[in-house]
Amino acid sequence: MPYYIGDVIQDQNKLIARTPEKFRESGIDVQISARVEGIDPARGEVSLQDGRIFPYDVLVMATGTSAFVPDMPGLDLPGVVSLRSLEDAVRIKTWLREKNAKRVVTIGGGFIGLEMSEALSAAGISTTIIHKDPLPANRWDPVLSQMMLEELQAQGVKFVGGASAQGVEKGTSAPLRVLTDRGDYEGDLVLLAIGVRPDANLARATGLKIGTTGAIAVNFSQQTSIENIYAAGDCCESFHRVSRRWVNVPLGDIANKQGRVAGRNIGGRPMTFDGIVGAQSFRLFSLQCAAAGLSEREAIAAGFSPASHVAWGSAMAPALGMRKIGLKLTADRSTGRLLGAQAVGAAGAVGRINALSVALWAGMDLDQVGYLDLAYSPPFSPAWDIIHNAAQALGRSL
Template identity: 40%
Template sequence: MSAASQARRRLDGDRLEILAFERGTATSYSACGIPYYIGGDVGDPDALITRTPEVFRRDHDIDVRTRHEVTEIDLDRGAVRVRDLERAAERWESYDRLMIATGAVPTRPDLPGSDAEGIHGVQVLDDGLAIRRDLDRAKPRTAVVVGGGYIGLEMAEALVKAGLEVSLVDGAPQPMRTLDPDMGELVAGALRGVGVALYLGEQAEGFETSGGRVIAVRTSERVLPADVVILGLGVRPNSGLAEAAGVEIGSTGGIVTDRRMRTRAEGVWAAGDCVQTRHLVSGEPVAIALGTHANKQGRVAGINLGGGYATFPGVVGTAVSKICKVEVARTGLNEREAAAAGFDSFSVVVESTTRAGYYPGTTSMKTKLIAERRSGRLLGAQIVGEENAAKRIDGLAIALWNGMTVEQMTALDLGYAPPFSPVWDPILIAARKATEQAERDAG
């Protein structure tokens, strides 16, 4: 819908007819807000919706048809097969230009009992509504979250807030594998601190059921009671429809596009979680499912579809999350990713405070920088701390985007006042320590 809106701004209804098909019931909503609706921070799910289908039709002359699923793309014919899910009817709809924004699909394990009632993925707003209905109706007391990525952690927090006894199972030795192990251990401590029981290094092997509903999760080590299960095993690009039509798919499983979000199929564009893009630090293709990327890519595609010119250069993978009071952030490459990309890197970790030490409410935070050994070029950063910690990642992302060295970063002119920062901001302290390490390595 970001693409549709941008195209409409450039061409009115007399020059461009826009027809959008959506399998679900809502358009232009914040999927990132789903855990906060389930946890009670957001009371009304309608607050997550930016524009309804009615608003698009009335105010933007965009014909949005919800509960319509595109099941086939015929590139030669220039048409899509559409199934009306309410009437169970199908028809072909022709197009001059096609925009594919099928998003990502959550990984759902093919395990015994995985189709039982009470087991939920978290992808679209309808999933969030279904989980909330299940919590209200079934009154569960125990929950198991399978997977320790962003969604898994945010859903664990939401279920704790909803009053459930929560366990988290992950086959990895730490939650949030996009962090390095030392920083991931801080996240594990935060989860335990709010009452989440962690079972790390354990694979989910099946789900026990009774009367068609889940009652337990069976891991490689134990059986965990579960009145409700949330799958947080990550997502993959939902590119199957495009691939079946002959649109090129990349090594990540995402649709291949150029910088203008055009695929290599004539008249076909794509954007969002279904595409792959370029990581600006490693130079490698990546598929990173984040709403920030999706909206920017949709905007670029829409500008070009409307006759303008715009490009999407790539990403550095900046992301933030929180577990109750503890904030988590990362950007660029972690140590493992830097090594895989061929960098000879080093890292430093500093502990500082979010405000001046004497100011009321100050809390501690840890900042980790990863830099190239010879050049001192920043490669990545991670932050774990409490209030006012995570958004500092934005300054590091800007430094990363512009290819700065840690030495250059020591001179950054950052804002200072006791309520916001110590006189030496944690970013500057970390950059200074990294510079010292780089100098020792060079000497």
């Protein structure tokens, strides 16, 4: 029987129902609050801090990520919290309720920080976002991030771009004050949403190969460099089908797939995890934001010569109304191969990026994308969808 280290719960919605007792009923021994001190791969043993030792035939590393915590004073003040685990979420909710919080200062304007502003707004709490770059969500093109910024402003979220947080101290009008090079901002809670790093410390100490990304290196069967140790989820790498490189993309759907592939291989029904295309989405109030594939910078790093085009249009036939959508496509100049796609819009952005994710998966070029057969109907698209228009316009420019 394999033991699992870390978070094996694939569906957080079921977490409350699936206590260790519930797992035990299914014959699965879950040890919570059990800190692993070391792994001895030669003996096939996991030793816990409390002295207990668990032998294994097969081991799965599922250690996930750690929240990245910047080096600045005041982060030990009560009310300064990271956002990574379910425990963090419970702690934040309790704090907000107990302090009757009205304003949160979030350090980090990536998609997690942005999603939090929406969740807090729904709870009647306003947010100030401190972000190092001028615009939110750096993965997206500035013209698309500009749409997000306008939505934040329309929804009453204060976005302080191009600002570097330098510390947290006690506030005067509110319990906490975040100091930045572009002014100080007070709030009842300070949320650190600067990103996460794969938690590969135990893997490194065990002698497992760590990839250039800092995450655990695996093969297409989710096996690490030691044959009977597998890894799955945010702590390990995935093969990016567009860049043909191993990357670390800590997203829940990828973790789910890797977990199932690892389980299949351990259980004797072998299969491979054939990789990712970097598909991702989030909702920002009334906007859908989605992306897949490579940014221009990533494309250059992967050896391509990228060209891009941003198309604007409506997610429905203009005769039925306008639902503004922007779509950026990136392709390789020499082959016309689609390399990346980003969309932001009032509707239809996620569906379009999903269609383009499949096109990226299949390695399609702009000639194909420009004439794809999509499910046209005026409430959902013009006869020439923005996908067609963007692909044809980019194709003409190559």
